[in-house]
Amino acid sequence: MSVSVTSSEEKKSVSISVSNQFDYSLHQDFRDAYRNVTVAGTTFCVDLSKATYMDSSALGMILLLKEHADKLGGRVVISRPNDSVHKILTIANFDQFVTIES
Numbered sequence: 001m002s003v004s005v006t007s008s009e010e011k012k013s014v015s016i017s018v019s020n021q022f023d024y025s026l027h028q029d030f031r032d033a034y035r036n037v038t039v040a041g042t043t044f045c046v047d048l049s050k051a052t053y054m055d056s057s058a059l060g061m062i063l064l065l066k067e068h069a070d071k072l073g074g075r076v077v078i079s080r081p082n083d084s085v086h087k088i089l090t091i092a093n094f095d096q097f098v099t100i101e102s
Contacts, residue, residue: 002029003030004016013042017047021054023057024057027057031061034068037068040073044075044077049080049081077099078100081102
């Protein structure tokens with residue numbers, strides 16, 4: 001599976017790991033990873049260290065996650081994208097509204 005989820009016991013921290021290609025084929029799995037999290041102040045970490053590719057639909061999925069996190073008063077952190085994925089995020093100005101940790 002290309003999307004895996006781990007969360008802290010109290011669900012204040014949710015880690016969503018994406019591997020291989022981050023594209024529309026992962027839409028449902030990615031959404032399922034966070035949609036039932038309703039704890040105020042949750043931090044969602046999207047681990048892209050194993051993602052080799054990302055397209056515009058993946059950017060849209062991150063925006064939907066950001067919208068969900070904002071409703072909870074939480075935040076989104078994108079973790080360890082490779083150089084090509086980081087470049088896509090930077091070109092799309094994602095560094096303006098989510099934290100990107102190298």
